Amino acid sequence: MVEWTDAERKAIASLWGKIDVAEIGPQALARLLIVYPWAQRYFKAFGDLSTNAAIMGNPKVAQHGKTVMGGLENAVKNLDNIKQTYAKLSVMHSEKLHVDPDNFRVLAECISLCVAAKFGPSVFTADAQEAWQKFLAVVVSALGRQYH
Protein backbone atom coordinates (compact mmCIF):
# COMPACT_ATOMS: atom_id res chain seq x y z
CA MET A 1 0.00 0.00 0.00
CA VAL A 2 1.20 3.49 -0.73
CA GLU A 3 2.59 5.40 2.24
CA TRP A 4 1.80 9.10 2.47
CA THR A 5 3.64 11.45 4.81
CA ASP A 6 1.62 14.12 6.60
CA ALA A 7 3.41 16.73 4.49
CA GLU A 8 2.34 14.95 1.30
CA ARG A 9 -1.29 14.65 2.44
CA LYS A 10 -1.33 18.35 3.26
CA ALA A 11 0.30 19.35 -0.02
CA ILE A 12 -2.17 17.30 -2.07
CA ALA A 13 -5.20 18.62 -0.16
CA SER A 14 -3.92 22.20 -0.40
CA LEU A 15 -3.31 22.02 -4.14
CA TRP A 16 -6.64 20.28 -4.72
CA GLY A 17 -8.38 23.04 -2.77
CA LYS A 18 -6.98 25.62 -5.16
CA ILE A 19 -7.68 23.74 -8.39
CA ASP A 20 -10.76 24.74 -10.38
CA VAL A 21 -11.74 21.51 -12.08
CA ALA A 22 -13.68 23.36 -14.76
CA GLU A 23 -10.61 25.41 -15.63
CA ILE A 24 -7.76 22.91 -15.42
CA GLY A 25 -9.64 19.84 -16.75
CA PRO A 26 -10.42 21.24 -20.20
CA GLN A 27 -6.89 22.66 -20.55
CA ALA A 28 -5.27 19.35 -19.63
CA LEU A 29 -7.38 17.30 -22.01
CA ALA A 30 -6.86 19.79 -24.85
CA ARG A 31 -3.09 19.62 -24.27
CA LEU A 32 -3.24 15.82 -24.32
CA LEU A 33 -4.97 15.86 -27.72
CA ILE A 34 -2.58 18.47 -29.13
CA VAL A 35 0.74 17.25 -27.70
CA TYR A 36 -0.06 13.53 -28.12
CA PRO A 37 -2.33 13.60 -31.16
CA TRP A 38 -2.70 9.81 -31.38
CA ALA A 39 -4.90 10.13 -28.27
CA GLN A 40 -7.53 11.66 -30.54
CA ARG A 41 -8.41 8.14 -31.70
CA TYR A 42 -10.54 7.70 -28.58
CA PHE A 43 -12.61 10.80 -29.25
CA LYS A 44 -13.96 10.38 -32.77
CA ALA A 45 -17.43 11.21 -31.47
CA PHE A 46 -16.25 14.63 -30.29
CA GLY A 47 -16.52 16.33 -33.69
CA ASP A 48 -13.88 18.71 -35.00
CA LEU A 49 -10.40 17.98 -33.64
CA SER A 50 -8.63 18.88 -36.87
CA THR A 51 -6.69 21.92 -35.61
CA ASN A 52 -5.34 23.15 -32.29
CA ALA A 53 -7.92 25.92 -32.32
CA ALA A 54 -10.70 23.41 -32.98
CA ILE A 55 -9.55 21.25 -30.08
CA MET A 56 -9.25 24.19 -27.71
CA GLY A 57 -12.71 25.46 -28.66
CA ASN A 58 -14.43 22.08 -28.70
CA PRO A 59 -17.18 21.96 -26.05
CA LYS A 60 -17.13 18.14 -25.82
CA VAL A 61 -13.41 18.25 -25.07
CA ALA A 62 -14.05 20.85 -22.39
CA GLN A 63 -16.89 18.86 -20.86
CA HIS A 64 -14.91 15.64 -20.83
CA GLY A 65 -11.91 17.43 -19.36
CA LYS A 66 -14.12 18.57 -16.49
CA THR A 67 -15.42 15.03 -16.00
CA VAL A 68 -11.97 13.47 -15.90
CA MET A 69 -10.49 16.13 -13.61
CA GLY A 70 -13.53 15.91 -11.34
CA GLY A 71 -12.91 12.17 -11.12
CA LEU A 72 -9.66 12.92 -9.28
CA GLU A 73 -11.76 14.06 -6.32
CA ASN A 74 -12.37 10.41 -5.49
CA ALA A 75 -8.67 9.80 -5.26
CA VAL A 76 -8.04 12.90 -3.13
CA LYS A 77 -10.74 11.72 -0.69
CA ASN A 78 -9.48 8.11 -0.66
CA LEU A 79 -5.70 8.49 -0.62
CA ASP A 80 -5.26 5.22 1.27
CA ASN A 81 -7.49 3.25 -1.04
CA ILE A 82 -6.93 4.55 -4.55
CA LYS A 83 -6.57 1.11 -6.13
CA GLN A 84 -9.99 -0.01 -5.01
CA THR A 85 -11.57 3.39 -5.66
CA TYR A 86 -10.60 3.16 -9.33
CA ALA A 87 -11.08 -0.58 -9.90
CA LYS A 88 -14.32 -0.21 -11.84
CA LEU A 89 -13.02 2.71 -13.90
CA SER A 90 -9.95 0.67 -14.72
CA VAL A 91 -12.04 -2.25 -15.93
CA MET A 92 -14.14 0.11 -18.03
CA HIS A 93 -11.13 1.75 -19.68
CA SER A 94 -9.65 -1.65 -20.43
CA GLU A 95 -12.61 -3.75 -21.49
CA LYS A 96 -15.07 -1.24 -22.86
CA LEU A 97 -13.05 1.78 -24.02
CA HIS A 98 -9.85 -0.12 -24.95
CA VAL A 99 -7.65 2.78 -23.89
CA ASP A 100 -3.90 2.17 -23.95
CA PRO A 101 -2.86 2.70 -20.31
CA ASP A 102 0.14 4.78 -21.36
CA ASN A 103 -2.40 7.52 -22.05
CA PHE A 104 -3.07 7.82 -18.33
CA ARG A 105 0.59 8.66 -17.79
CA VAL A 106 0.73 11.36 -20.45
CA LEU A 107 -2.58 12.85 -19.33
CA ALA A 108 -1.14 13.05 -15.80
CA GLU A 109 1.85 14.88 -17.28
CA CYS A 110 -0.47 17.39 -18.97
CA ILE A 111 -2.42 17.88 -15.75
CA SER A 112 0.80 18.59 -13.82
CA LEU A 113 1.90 21.05 -16.45
CA CYS A 114 -1.43 22.92 -16.30
CA VAL A 115 -1.21 23.05 -12.50
CA ALA A 116 2.38 24.34 -12.68
CA ALA A 117 1.44 26.97 -15.25
CA LYS A 118 -1.57 28.10 -13.22
CA PHE A 119 0.10 28.39 -9.83
CA GLY A 120 3.75 29.17 -10.60
CA PRO A 121 6.79 28.26 -8.51
CA SER A 122 5.67 29.84 -5.23
CA VAL A 123 2.65 27.53 -4.90
CA PHE A 124 3.80 24.62 -7.07
CA THR A 125 7.00 24.32 -5.08
CA ALA A 126 9.39 21.38 -5.44
CA ASP A 127 7.79 19.58 -2.50
CA ALA A 128 4.28 20.29 -3.78
CA GLN A 129 5.40 18.89 -7.16
CA GLU A 130 6.77 15.77 -5.45
CA ALA A 131 3.52 15.09 -3.59
CA TRP A 132 1.32 15.91 -6.59
CA GLN A 133 3.27 13.78 -9.08
CA LYS A 134 3.41 10.90 -6.61
CA PHE A 135 -0.37 11.22 -6.18
CA LEU A 136 -0.93 11.17 -9.95
CA ALA A 137 1.47 8.24 -10.38
CA VAL A 138 -0.66 6.25 -7.91
CA VAL A 139 -3.83 7.20 -9.78
CA VAL A 140 -2.23 6.19 -13.10
CA SER A 141 -1.17 2.88 -11.60
CA ALA A 142 -4.66 2.20 -10.21
CA LEU A 143 -6.26 2.93 -13.57
CA GLY A 144 -3.93 0.48 -15.27
CA ARG A 145 -4.34 -2.15 -12.58
CA GLN A 146 -7.29 -4.09 -14.02
CA TYR A 147 -5.78 -4.49 -17.48
CA HIS A 148 -4.87 -8.04 -18.42
Place this chain on the structure above:
Amino acid sequence: MVKWTELERSTVKAIWEKVDIDEIGPQIWARVLIVYPWTERYFGSFGDLFTITAILKNDKVAAHGKVVLKALDKAVNNMDNMKRTYADLSQLHFQKLEVDPDSFRLLADCITITIACKLKSALSPQSQAIWQKFLYAVVDAMSSQYR
Protein backbone atom coordinates in the same frame (compact mmCIF):
# COMPACT_ATOMS: atom_id res chain seq x y z
CA MET B 1 17.95 12.91 -38.09
CA VAL B 2 15.19 14.92 -36.48
CA LYS B 3 13.41 17.30 -38.85
CA TRP B 4 12.51 20.75 -37.57
CA THR B 5 10.07 23.18 -39.17
CA GLU B 6 10.72 26.93 -39.11
CA LEU B 7 7.95 27.30 -36.55
CA GLU B 8 9.52 24.68 -34.30
CA ARG B 9 12.94 26.31 -34.51
CA SER B 10 11.60 29.75 -33.69
CA THR B 11 9.40 28.41 -30.87
CA VAL B 12 12.29 26.60 -29.18
CA LYS B 13 14.45 29.72 -29.45
CA ALA B 14 11.66 31.95 -28.16
CA ILE B 15 11.13 29.75 -25.11
CA TRP B 16 14.88 29.48 -24.47
CA GLU B 17 15.28 33.26 -24.64
CA LYS B 18 12.93 33.57 -21.67
CA VAL B 19 14.96 31.12 -19.57
CA ASP B 20 17.40 32.77 -17.17
CA ILE B 21 19.93 29.98 -16.59
CA ASP B 22 21.02 31.37 -13.22
CA GLU B 23 17.43 31.56 -12.00
CA ILE B 24 15.94 28.44 -13.53
CA GLY B 25 18.90 26.05 -13.42
CA PRO B 26 19.00 25.71 -9.62
CA GLN B 27 15.19 25.33 -9.43
CA ILE B 28 15.19 22.54 -11.99
CA TRP B 29 17.98 20.64 -10.30
CA ALA B 30 16.38 20.92 -6.86
CA ARG B 31 13.12 19.61 -8.30
CA VAL B 32 14.83 16.56 -9.80
CA LEU B 33 16.40 15.65 -6.45
CA ILE B 34 13.18 16.27 -4.50
CA VAL B 35 10.61 14.75 -6.87
CA TYR B 36 12.82 11.79 -7.86
CA PRO B 37 14.93 11.27 -4.74
CA TRP B 38 16.74 8.18 -6.02
CA THR B 39 18.70 10.51 -8.32
CA GLU B 40 20.54 11.71 -5.21
CA ARG B 41 22.68 8.58 -5.53
CA TYR B 42 24.84 10.40 -8.08
CA PHE B 43 25.56 13.33 -5.82
CA GLY B 44 27.22 11.86 -2.74
CA SER B 45 29.81 14.63 -2.84
CA PHE B 46 27.23 17.43 -2.70
CA GLY B 47 26.89 17.40 1.08
CA ASP B 48 23.55 17.73 2.82
CA LEU B 49 20.66 16.47 0.68
CA PHE B 50 18.72 15.00 3.58
CA THR B 51 15.80 17.40 3.64
CA ILE B 52 13.92 19.48 1.11
CA THR B 53 15.19 22.63 2.80
CA ALA B 54 18.77 21.39 2.59
CA ILE B 55 18.43 20.62 -1.11
CA LEU B 56 16.89 24.03 -1.82
CA LYS B 57 19.77 25.79 0.00
CA ASN B 58 22.58 23.61 -1.31
CA ASP B 59 25.14 25.62 -3.29
CA LYS B 60 26.47 22.62 -5.19
CA VAL B 61 22.95 21.72 -6.32
CA ALA B 62 22.44 25.27 -7.56
CA ALA B 63 25.80 25.36 -9.34
CA HIS B 64 25.17 22.03 -11.02
CA GLY B 65 21.76 23.18 -12.22
CA LYS B 66 23.45 26.06 -14.01
CA VAL B 67 26.04 23.71 -15.57
CA VAL B 68 23.33 21.45 -16.94
CA LEU B 69 21.27 24.31 -18.38
CA LYS B 70 24.35 25.79 -20.03
CA ALA B 71 24.78 22.43 -21.75
CA LEU B 72 21.17 22.62 -22.96
CA ASP B 73 22.10 25.86 -24.67
CA LYS B 74 24.27 23.77 -27.00
CA ALA B 75 21.21 21.82 -28.12
CA VAL B 76 19.23 25.00 -28.84
CA ASN B 77 22.08 26.17 -31.07
CA ASN B 78 22.67 22.80 -32.76
CA MET B 79 19.20 21.44 -33.35
CA ASP B 80 20.24 19.70 -36.57
CA ASN B 81 23.20 18.03 -35.00
CA MET B 82 22.24 17.02 -31.51
CA LYS B 83 23.62 13.49 -31.53
CA ARG B 84 27.08 14.69 -32.48
CA THR B 85 26.87 17.69 -30.17
CA TYR B 86 26.15 15.44 -27.19
CA ALA B 87 28.26 12.40 -28.14
CA ASP B 88 31.04 13.19 -25.65
CA LEU B 89 28.63 14.10 -22.85
CA SER B 90 26.70 10.91 -23.51
CA GLN B 91 29.90 8.85 -23.31
CA LEU B 92 30.83 10.58 -20.06
CA HIS B 93 27.44 9.87 -18.46
CA PHE B 94 27.54 6.26 -19.62
CA GLN B 95 31.07 5.15 -18.97
CA LYS B 96 32.36 7.41 -16.23
CA LEU B 97 29.33 8.66 -14.32
CA GLU B 98 27.22 5.52 -14.86
CA VAL B 99 23.98 7.48 -14.90
CA ASP B 100 20.78 5.58 -15.63
CA PRO B 101 19.54 7.07 -18.94
CA ASP B 102 16.00 7.17 -17.60
CA SER B 103 17.26 10.05 -15.45
CA PHE B 104 17.49 12.21 -18.57
CA ARG B 105 13.76 11.76 -19.10
CA LEU B 106 13.05 12.71 -15.47
CA LEU B 107 15.23 15.80 -15.86
CA ALA B 108 13.36 16.75 -19.05
CA ASP B 109 10.10 16.48 -17.08
CA CYS B 110 11.37 18.87 -14.39
CA ILE B 111 12.71 21.30 -17.02
CA THR B 112 9.27 21.46 -18.64
CA ILE B 113 7.44 21.86 -15.32
CA THR B 114 9.80 24.65 -14.17
CA ILE B 115 9.43 26.47 -17.48
CA ALA B 116 5.64 26.09 -17.26
CA CYS B 117 5.77 27.65 -13.77
CA LYS B 118 7.70 30.56 -15.20
CA LEU B 119 5.93 31.11 -18.52
CA LYS B 120 2.42 30.07 -17.40
CA SER B 121 -0.13 30.37 -20.21
CA ALA B 122 2.60 31.64 -22.55
CA LEU B 123 3.59 27.97 -22.79
CA SER B 124 0.65 27.28 -25.06
CA PRO B 125 -0.32 23.69 -25.98
CA GLN B 126 1.43 24.13 -29.32
CA SER B 127 4.58 25.46 -27.64
CA GLN B 128 4.45 22.58 -25.16
CA ALA B 129 4.28 20.07 -28.02
CA ILE B 130 7.29 21.66 -29.73
CA TRP B 131 9.31 22.04 -26.53
CA GLN B 132 8.70 18.41 -25.56
CA LYS B 133 9.74 17.25 -29.05
CA PHE B 134 12.95 19.24 -28.58
CA LEU B 135 13.63 17.72 -25.16
CA TYR B 136 12.94 14.18 -26.42
CA ALA B 137 15.59 14.80 -29.07
CA VAL B 138 18.02 15.94 -26.35
CA VAL B 139 17.23 12.89 -24.18
CA ASP B 140 17.73 10.69 -27.23
CA ALA B 141 21.09 12.30 -28.00
CA MET B 142 22.21 11.94 -24.38
CA SER B 143 21.29 8.23 -24.49
CA SER B 144 22.95 7.65 -27.87
CA GLN B 145 26.34 6.41 -26.64
CA TYR B 146 24.86 3.96 -24.15
CA ARG B 147 25.13 0.31 -25.15
